[in-house]
Amino acid sequence: MNNQDPLAQLKDIHLPETGGWWPPAPGWWLLAALCLIALIALVWFGKRHRKRTLWKRQAKAELERLRQRACNEPKWYGELNRLLKRVARQRHADRHPESMTGAQWVDFLLETLPKDRIASRPTAEALVAAAWQPKSALEPRNALAFASLWLEAQL
Template sequence: MPEPGGFWPPAPGWWILAVIVVVALVALTWLVQRWIARGRWRRQARRELDALRARAEADNRWFAELNALLKRAARSRDPSLHPDALSGDDWVELLRQTVPQLSDVEVRALVQAAWHPAPDITPSRAAALADTWLRRA
């Protein structure tokens, strides 16, 4: 009887299996990194929103910072929409398009609170609205 072959070199099937496993691991690594990077803007924005909530006050500067935070988040989410160039009704429309469940009246009040002397929305409600947008966008 001839001697049984050693384990090296492996049969062609093992080489094919090794290539498939390596390609699968590379693809999985790439997908996980992409998933992590896509959620990074949301985590960063939620941290900034928590910091804003901690010092909430009903003045125009606070509402302007909240709107700036939402614009940065919208730009990170989809740069092709150019949210930093929008204001007024266009900005309201973008927020409503990305998350249609938001109330038009509340979104409009949030956007206008940055320059109105007496905001029509409380800071806690505005922060809750921003949080909803960040979770669903």
């Protein structure tokens, strides 16, 4: 071996050390920012949706509560009518259903009912009148069936 040979003095090739995992490349920062923005937007839209549909969940819960304590008393029929009016006010605010009474309220209920309008007229009339009569001819289960049908169409 010749000490004068410059090629003999060279050392083997060594690869540089890896950069490690921190700090990430700019593309990863951008991806993390986009994921964070998407998560914030998802939470915001979820809360907004829950807030906008709160009245629907409350109406279903109120109907179930009325179903559990169904009785043939004017107070109970009045509560059922108030529930229907609250839902009508949410769905049809432009028609001002909260101010409707008697035949006008019955007509409104039947107009917004999707099916069986003619067959449901006696039930709707009896439901509206039951809040003022000491004993109603309408059975609570029939009133609940009509209210459930009407609420399903509105919710």
